[in-house]
Amino acid sequence: MKIFDPNLPEYKDIPKEKLKLVQMDQKLYDAKFETEPIGFFKDVMLRFSKNRASVIAFIIICVIIFFAVFGPSMNKYKFDEQFTEYVDMPPKIPLLAPLGIFDGSRIIENRRADLIGNEEYYPEGSVLNVLNEREINGVKMVDVEVDYYKYIGCEEVFWFGSDYLGRDLWTRLWRGARVSLIIALVSVACNVFIGVVYGSISGYYGGTVDIIMMRITEIINAFPRIVILTLFIMVAGTGMFSIIMALVIKGWVGTARTVRSQFFRYKNREYVLAARTLGVKDLSLIFRHILPNAIGPTITASMIAVPSAIFSESFLAYIGLGLQAPEPSIGVLLSQGQKVLLHFPTQVLFPGILISVLMIAFNLFADGLRDAFDPTLRGAS
Numbered sequence: 254m255k256i257f258d259p260n261l262p263e264y265k266d267i268p269k270e271k272l273k274l275v276q277m278d279q280k281l282y283d284a285k286f287e288t289e290p291i292g293f294f295k296d297v298m299l300r301f302s303k304n305r306a307s308v309i310a311f312i313i314i315c316v317i318i319f320f321a322v323f324g325p326s327m328n329k330y331k332f333d334e335q336f337t338e339y340v341d342m343p344p345k346i347p348l349l350a351p352l353g354i355f356d357g358s359r360i361i362e363n364r365r366a367d368l369i370g371n372e373e374y375y376p377e378g379s380v381l382n383v384l385n386e387r388e389i390n391g392v393k394m395v396d397v398e399v400d401y402y403k404y405i406g407c408e409e410v411f412w413f414g415s416d417y418l419g420r421d422l423w424t425r426l427w428r429g430a431r432v433s434l435i436i437a438l439v440s441v442a443c444n445v446f447i448g449v450v451y452g453s454i455s456g457y458y459g460g461t462v463d464i465i466m467m468r469i470t471e472i473i474n475a476f477p478r479i480v481i482l483t484l485f486i487m488v489a490g491t492g493m494f495s496i497i498m499a500l501v502i503k504g505w506v507g508t509a510r511t512v513r514s515q516f517f518r519y520k521n522r523e524y525v526l527a528a529r530t531l532g533v534k535d536l537s538l539i540f541r542h543i544l545p546n547a548i549g550p551t552i553t554a555s556m557i558a559v560p561s562a563i564f565s566e567s568f569l570a571y572i573g574l575g576l577q578a579p580e581p582s583i584g585v586l587l588s589q590g591q592k593v594l595l596h597f598p599t600q601v602l603f604p605g606i607l608i609s610v611l612m613i614a615f616n617l618f619a620d621g622l623r624d625a626f627d628p629t630l631r632g633a634s
Contacts, residue, residue, distance in 0.1 A: 297625045307621020310614040317611065321434055324427030328412070332428040333579035336419035339407050341597050344414040344422075355599075357410075359401040360384065366393035379403040413603050416589060420579075426603055429581035436493060436582070437562035440500035445555045447501070448508025453539050455509065456516025463513070470506045478503060482565065486574040493576065496569060500562050511554055515547030549626040556619030560612040567608070583608050 302308060325332060345357030358381055368374045369383060375397070382398040402410070413422035455466040485499040516539075519525065525542055533542070567584030569575040571591075575584050583604050590600035 301621050301625035304621040304624065306617050310617035310621070313610060313614040314618060317430065317607070317614075318434065320427050321431040325424045325431075328421065328423060330411075330421035330424045332420070332424045332581060334420060336409065336415065338419065339405070339409060339411070339415055340417055340419045341593065341600075342407065342411045342415040342419075343401050343597075344412060344599050344603075345402060345410055346412050347410070357400055357402045358398055359404075360396050360398045361404075362396045363389075363394055364397050366395045369395070369397065375399065376403055376406065414597070414599050416600060417593065422586070422600065422603065425581040426583075426586060426607065429583050429586050429604070430607060432493065432576065432580065433563050433566055433583040434559075436496055436500070436566050437559045440497045440504060440562050441555050441558045443497070443501045444504040444558065445508055445551065447505040449512050449544070449551065451505065452509035452512030453516060453544060456513035457520055457535065457539050457543065459517070467513075470509060473503050474506050476503070478565075479568070482569060483572070483574060486569060491574060491577050496566055496575070499569075500565055504558065504562070507558075508551060508554055511550050512544075512547050515550060516543055519543050519546045549623045552626060553619040553623040556615045556622065559615050560608070563608060563611065 343357050343359050344355040346355040350356035366383075366386065369380060379399045380397060381400055384396040384398060386393065386395050388394065401407075411421050411423065413426060415421055416425070451466065451470075455463045481502055482499045485502060486495055489495040489498065520538075520543055525538060528538060528542055563583060566575060566582060567587055570582060570584030571588045575588070576582050586604040587601060587608070590597075590604060594601050
């Protein structure tokens with residue numbers, strides 16, 4: 254490549270006025286970014302939105318929360334209102350009834366065949382189908398599928414049916430979901446707060462501080478969870494506050510250990526050592542530089558802990574240590590429904606579906622948040 258040099262012979266005859274400096278009148282800049290800068294939380298939202306399963310799970314959780322808040326007021330029944338003449342009614346959902354699903358029908362077994370059509374026994378329009386015709390001791394017997402609401406002359410409509418006291422299960426289910434979610438979310442929030450603070454201090458300082466703090470957690474964790482829950486409820490009494498505190502007693506230990514392990518992983522990284530060298534205080538190092546790296550596993554554990562807390566509340570209700578009547582919860586509804594499971598399975602069906610959906614949704618939601626908050630995946634598509 255030949256370089257211009259005015260001292261060379263071949264360039265001496267060129268007039269000076271024909272020479273000029275290139276780009277003298279232009280300002281040079283660094284390359285301009287074509288896109289807007291993306292911050293940490295915006296990047297988190299972008300990566301989370303690409304996880305379809307987690308987005309769907311989040312929508313399902315929002316729908317359940319919506320019904321937990323507004324569901325009890327969507328019909329005219331109160332959660333403790335009793336209709337003793339309409340006990341154990343089958344579910345009747347108007348939108349699904351034309352399809353033959355939850356249409357308020359029930360099969361009545363071992364009825365005399367010669368009574369079919371007698372309005373004294375079967376009001377007009379109440380008989381839907383006659384099944385399993387047979388003869389017993391010379392008498393023709395059948396099973397009769399009836400519209401149970403017409404059969405007993407019930408003018409009310411219970412979307413999810415009624416319980417053994419004639420209370421509307423739609424209202425009680427969503428009221429119970431509200432109570433269970435409050436218990437779970439408050440207890441998990443307390444566990445996360447205690448666990449993050451405890452685990453951060455233990456993992457950051459290490460040494461003797463870590464040994465003493467971890468021995469304390471081992472002592473607490475050595476006691477069986479069920480025994481602690483039961484004893485605390487028996488001593489402090491039943492109620493929402495007592496159940497929350499019972500779930501907090503040792504629920505924070507797992508979060509503390511997770512956070513501690515993350516601190517051991519990150520506290521000696523170069524950016525932390527550089528910040529310490531510049532005089533950054535311990536609290537800032539803990540909560541600004543190290544803790545954000547531990548937020549992924551912490552969020553995952555906390556989201557999974559929500560349905561686990563609901564299960565714990567259900568267990569307490571099952572053994573009679575849950576909320577007291579007439580206040581419902583998912584656990585209370587499952588406990589009452591299992592007593593009549595063989596005869597009226599729908600009383601367990603709806604609470605069982607709800608708690609199962611909550612478990613799956615919170616797990617998928619937690620997985621999406623974990624991946625979105627993982628700093629090692631920042632900028633990945």
